[in-house]
Amino acid sequence: MKPRFRIERRLEVPSWMNWSIPAGAVAVALAAGAVLLSFLGVSPLAAYKAMVQGSLGDAWGISETIVKAIPLTLAGLAVGLAFTMVVWNIGAEGQIVMGALAAVAVVRYAFVDNSLVILSLMFLAACIAGGLWAGFAGFLKARWNVNETITTLMMNYIAILLADYFIYGPWRDPSSLGFPMTTPFPDAARLPVLGGTRVHVGIFLAIGLAILFRVLYRWTKWGFELRVIGNNPNAARYAGINDLKNVVLAMFLSGAVAGIAGMTEVAGLQGRLQPGFSGGYGFTAIIVAWLARLNPMATILVSFLLGALLVGGDTLQVVMRLPLASVQVLQGLILFCVLGAEFFRNYRIVFIRGGE
Amino acid sequence: MEILVPILSAAIRSGTPILYATLGEILTEKAGVLNLGLEGLMLLGAFSGFTVTMVTGNPWVGLAAAFCVGMAVSALHAFLCVTMGANQVVSGLAITMFGTGMSALLGKAYVGETIRGLGILPVPLLAKIPLLGPVLFNHDPLVYLSYVLVGLACWFISSTRWGLTLRAVGENPRAVDAAGLSVVRLRYAYTMVGGGLAALGGAYLSVVYTQMWVEMMTAGRGWIAVALVIFGIWNPLRAALGSYLFGGVGALQLRIQAAGTTIPAPLLLMLPYILTIVVLVGISVRKGKGILLGAPAALGQPFHREERD
Numbered sequence: 001m002k003p004r005f006r007i008e009r010r011l012e013v014p015s016w017m018n019w020s021i022p023a024g025a026v027a028v029a030l031a032a033g034a035v036l037l038s039f040l041g042v043s044p045l046a047a048y049k050a051m052v053q054g055s056l057g058d059a060w061g062i063s064e065t066i067v068k069a070i071p072l073t074l075a076g077l078a079v080g081l082a083f084t085m086v087v088w089n090i091g092a093e094g095q096i097v098m099g100a101l102a103a104v105a106v107v108r109y110a111f112v113d114n115s116l117v118i119l120s121l122m123f124l125a126a127c128i129a130g131g132l133w134a135g136f137a138g139f140l141k142a143r144w145n146v147n148e149t150i151t152t153l154m155m156n157y158i159a160i161l162l163a164d165y166f167i168y169g170p171w172r173d174p175s176s177l178g179f180p181m182t183t184p185f186p187d188a189a190r191l192p193v194l195g196g197t198r199v200h201v202g203i204f205l206a207i208g209l210a211i212l213f214r215v216l217y218r219w220t221k222w223g224f225e226l227r228v229i230g231n232n233p234n235a236a237r238y239a240g241i242n243d244l245k246n247v248v249l250a251m252f253l254s255g256a257v258a259g260i261a262g263m264t265e266v267a268g269l270q271g272r273l274q275p276g277f278s279g280g281y282g283f284t285a286i287i288v289a290w291l292a293r294l295n296p297m298a299t300i301l302v303s304f305l306l307g308a309l310l311v312g313g314d315t316l317q318v319v320m321r322l323p324l325a326s327v328q329v330l331q332g333l334i335l336f337c338v339l340g341a342e343f344f345r346n347y348r349i350v351f352i353r354g355g356e
Numbered sequence: 357m358e359i360l361v362p363i364l365s366a367a368i369r370s371g372t373p374i375l376y377a378t379l380g381e382i383l384t385e386k387a388g389v390l391n392l393g394l395e396g397l398m399l400l401g402a403f404s405g406f407t408v409t410m411v412t413g414n415p416w417v418g419l420a421a422a423f424c425v426g427m428a429v430s431a432l433h434a435f436l437c438v439t440m441g442a443n444q445v446v447s448g449l450a451i452t453m454f455g456t457g458m459s460a461l462l463g464k465a466y467v468g469e470t471i472r473g474l475g476i477l478p479v480p481l482l483a484k485i486p487l488l489g490p491v492l493f494n495h496d497p498l499v500y501l502s503y504v505l506v507g508l509a510c511w512f513i514s515s516t517r518w519g520l521t522l523r524a525v526g527e528n529p530r531a532v533d534a535a536g537l538s539v540v541r542l543r544y545a546y547t548m549v550g551g552g553l554a555a556l557g558g559a560y561l562s563v564v565y566t567q568m569w570v571e572m573m574t575a576g577r578g579w580i581a582v583a584l585v586i587f588g589i590w591n592p593l594r595a596a597l598g599s600y601l602f603g604g605v606g607a608l609q610l611r612i613q614a615a616g617t618t619i620p621a622p623l624l625l626m627l628p629y630i631l632t633i634v635v636l637v638g639i640s641v642r643k644g645k646g647i648l649l650g651a652p653a654a655l656g657q658p659f660h661r662e663e664r665d
Contacts, residue, residue, distance in 0.1 A: 009663070040461075088445055140633075144640040149392065149445065150583045151636065154629040157576050161629075165622040283453065290446055325460035325571075332396075332454025336432070339442040339450065346441070 005351045017345055022291050025341035026305075029333040036329065042320055054315025055308035063197035067269065068307035069300075070199075071096065071281045073206040074261035076288030076299040077213050082134075082254040084217070084294050085230045087247055091137060091152025092258040093282025094159035095130040099259025100266045101163055102129035104182055104273050107189045108171065115188045122189065122263055130259020131252040133159065138251025142244040148251075156282070167275055182273040191268035200268030206300070209257060213296035226250060258282065280328075284310070287335050306331075363607060364491045368499060369565065371596075371603025373398070373557040373574075375502050377581035378588065378595040379509055380553030384430075385585060386513065387546035388526035388654040391433055392448025394554045395578030396455020397426050401555025403459035406562040406569040407466055415474045415563050419498070422559035423552040429455065430551020434544045441658035452578070460571045473567040474498060496564050498556075502596075505553075509592040522546060526652030529659040539659050554578065576629065583632045587639050590651065598635070605631055 034044035055065050075092045082089035102125035112118045133155060140146035166182070173183040191200040217223040229236045229243045236243050261281065266273055288306055292298035313327030377394050384391045391397075401422035409418030433451050436442040479493040479500065493500075513519040521542065525532045529539045557577075562569050580602055588595030609624045617624075 090449070140637055140640070144637065146637050146640040147583070147586060150579065150586070151633050153579050154576075154583070154632045157629040158626050161622040161626045165620055168622065169620050283449075286446070286449055287453075323461055323464050325457045325464070328453055328457025329461055330457075332450050332457055335446065335450035335453060336436065339436050339447050340440050342442055343440040 005349050007347050007349055010346055010348050013345055018293070021341045021345050022293075022338060025337035026291075026334055028341075029330065029337040032333050032337070033330045037326075040322070042322065047316060047320055047322070050315050050319045051309070051312025054319070055311035060197070061311060063199050064311045065304060065307040066199050066203060067197075068281075068310045069303040070202045070206050070268075071261040071265055071278075072285060072288050072303035072307055073210060073300050074202075074264070075258050075281050075285030076292065076303055077206075077209055077296060078254045078256075078258040078261070079282075079285050080289035080292065080294040080296070080299060081213065081226075081250055081257070083230075083289055084226050085247065085250050086233075087138070087141065087251060088149040089134060089137070089152050089251060089254050090149055090286065091134060091155050091255075091282070092261075092285050093278055093280065094152070094156035095133050095255040095258035096262035096265070096278045096282050097156075097159040097163050098133040098255075099126035099130040099262025100273060100277065101159075101166065101262075102126045102259065103263040103266050104166075104171065107185050108183075111186065111189070113186070113188050118189050119191065119267065122267060123260065126259040126263035127256040128259075130262065131256035134255025134258070135248055135252035138248040141251070142247040160276075163273065163277075164275055167273055171273070173272070180275055185267065185271045189267060190271055191264060193268070198269060200264065202264030202268045205260060205264060206303075209260075210296040210300050217296065222246075258285075284331060287331055287338075290335065291338055361487065361490050363604065363611070365494065366607035366610075367600050367604030368491065369495060369603065370606045371600040372499050372502050373560040373565065374577050374581050374584065374602055375506070375596055375599035376557030376560060377554040377578055378584045378599055379502075379505055379592055380426075380550035380557070381581055381585045382509065382550075382588070382590055382592055382595060383522070383546045383553070384550030385655055386522050386526045386590060386652055387543050388529060388652055388657065388659070389434065389437055389543050389547045390444045390448065390656045391430060391451070391547060391550060391554075392445060392582060393430065393433055393451025393455065393551070393578075394448075394581050395574055395576065396452035396459075397429060397551050397554040398455075398558030398561070398574045398578045399459040399572070400429060400455045401426050401558030402562040402573055403463045403466075403558075403569060404555070405559025406469075406471060407463070409473060409563050410466070410469060410471045413472070415472070418471075418473075418563050419556060419559050422555045422563075426552040426555025426558075427548040430547050430554075431544065433551065434547040437658065438540055438543045438547070441660065444656050444658075456572065463569055463571060466569050467571065469569065471563070471567055473563040498560055498564055506592045506596045513592070523652070526654055529654055533659075533661060539661075543659075554581070557581070580628060580632055583636050586651075587635050589639070601635075602628055602631065 037044040037047050055061050075096060079089050079092050103122040106122045106125045110121060137148050137151040137155060140151055141148040167180050171182045173181055191202060193200045225241045225246060228241060229246055233243060265277065270277060284306055288299060288302050292302040309330065310327060313324055316322045316326060317324055377398055381391060381394060404425040405418040405422035408421035409415045429451060433447055436447045437444045474496045476494065476496055482493040483489045513522060521532065521537060525539055525542045533539050558574055561573055584595055584598040587598045605628050609627050613621060613624060
């Protein structure tokens with residue numbers, strides 16, 4: 001018997017598919033999550049309802065979603081920049097930590113009692129620290145073709161342990177009654193917040209950088225070069241584009257933007273450094289970048305939605321007593337489905353009628 | 357020399373979980389599929405091995421269950437990468453995310469439970485050899501199984517007809533297809549066996565090494581295994597040496613801590629991760645000078661039968 005359908009490569013992707021396919025993938029992932037939840041003896045409808053209500057149901061929930069969307073947007077832009085060149089920066093988590101460490105170091109050793117000055121210094125230090133942390137992996141990749149997936153990942157572990165060293169050791173707050181945390185920042189080193197919420201001005205940084213990235217990709221020669229390197233490294237080399245220099249530069253910028261996320265987290269939200277303060281934003285950012293198809297403006301939207309997922313996960317933990325890991329499972333499922341859905345974007349299935 | 361014996365023996369034991377994962381990844385990558393999901397597969401293996409051992413009371417059943425779980429989850433990776441042609445790096449990350457989350461979610465109830473896992477079983481006669489005996493032959497059966505697997509993998513890859521096919525499917529899938537063999541089936545098979553071995557490595561941690569279950573207990577060993585494949589230039593024997601080197605560093609760091617040093621623990625814990633980078637840079641620098649590469653040519657590339665390369 002002949003197969004009743006055949007698979008063809010799409011020559012053109014209809015524009016409605018750009019949003020409908022990721023949306024469909026997320027829907028399938030949520031359905032799979034529902035099956036899993038019912039196996040755990042939890043009503044999936046009640047669980048999803050609690051998640052939506054917790055994250056988007058009232059003004060506080062929405063503000064908390066935005067609080068999580070800020071670092072996700074920044075880190076999503078960061079890894080998206082590297083992914084555009086097909087450089088696998090999996091180390092945003094470590095770069096966030098390094099940015100935060102640098103910001104705390106500035107407050108500790110170079111404090112100036114002027115908000116604008118100290119915040120600018122912290123911002124710069126975070127950029128440099130995150131940038132160097134990623135740039136080092138970029139240099140190894142460019143110079144000796146050292147696998148950047150592994151180096152950036154190993155540097156995550158190193159950065160987190162380095163933070164632990166400072167938090168448990170020399171930077172520990174003597175008045176914290178033995179809790180591992182650094183001394184709280186003075187008011188001048190805190191980012192202003194909006195209204196009565198925890199949303200800090202990092203939101204403007206995130207949106208501003210997204211717009212900047214959009215301009216960079218769309219209208220600058222360098223943005224074009226990055227895409228050529230990503231799409232066809234041989235063509236880039238023939239065209240005289242220095243891919244080695246660009247890899248190092250792109251990784252530095254990628255790390256710098258992730259470092260900013262670290263700085264806004266400590267200066268905007270927590271005002272001090274605690275163990276595990278980033279909580280996996282650097283990894284969730286990979287899903288953000290992939291769902292947004294590396295598009296900077298879409299990154300903002302996707303970050304908001306995944307921020308809602310994280311806040312909803314907190315609600316699940318409180319209301320349904322489900323461990324926070326359930327959110328990680330959902331994230332994994334979403335990523336699976338998005339990857340699988342790419343197939344339907346690239347190919348189409350043509351059904352063959354009986355007579356042919 | 358006598359001082360070295362306990363350290364070397366500990367190096368073998370703590371290197372064994374990494375070795376299983378590395379061996380699995382070598383088979384997977386030889387077939388042209390990159391599986392970055394080792395960390396998640398190991399965690400799923402550690403969790404399922406532990407719980408099944410607890411329920412059945414038989415560690416061998418637990419280990420077998422872990423192997424099956426690893427096969428099942430890596431079949432998902434194969435489905436996405438081989439059938440759907442998805443990006444292998446991202447799919448591997450998804451496996452790791454899913455595995456980490458799933459093991460923590462289901463394993464929450466089992467933290468703090470204890471099991472009777474596999475014990476030490478000295479090999480008769482061989483264990484009596486001075487120095488070598490206590491280092492190599494005074495372990496649990498899974499360590500011996502790993503010795504056998506390393507030898508078997510070396511022989512299989514380099515000297516059998518099936519091994520030749522395996523290498524071909526990673527180097528030139530089109531040729532395998534032209535010879536009338538199914539690239540898809542071969543890649544599924546090796547991805548699943550590789551995933552099963554990675555999960556077995558994870559189960560070694562919970563069923564044999566620590567005999568307990570802790571969330572995130574693999575602590576990056578899956579990623580170290582990915583690096584060791586490159587370090588071992590896709591050769592099982594070199595991969596084994598690399599695994600024991602890392603096991604040795606882990607064991608040494610525990611000893612330094614136990615001896616009551618003034619070096620803060622976080623700095624000591626960094627050692628294996630720093631070593632991974634150093635080793636990777638070392639091997640890559642040498643590669644740059646034109647010494648053999650070893651990476652399968654079609655690694656990470658989906659195979660589309662009806663399309664030209």
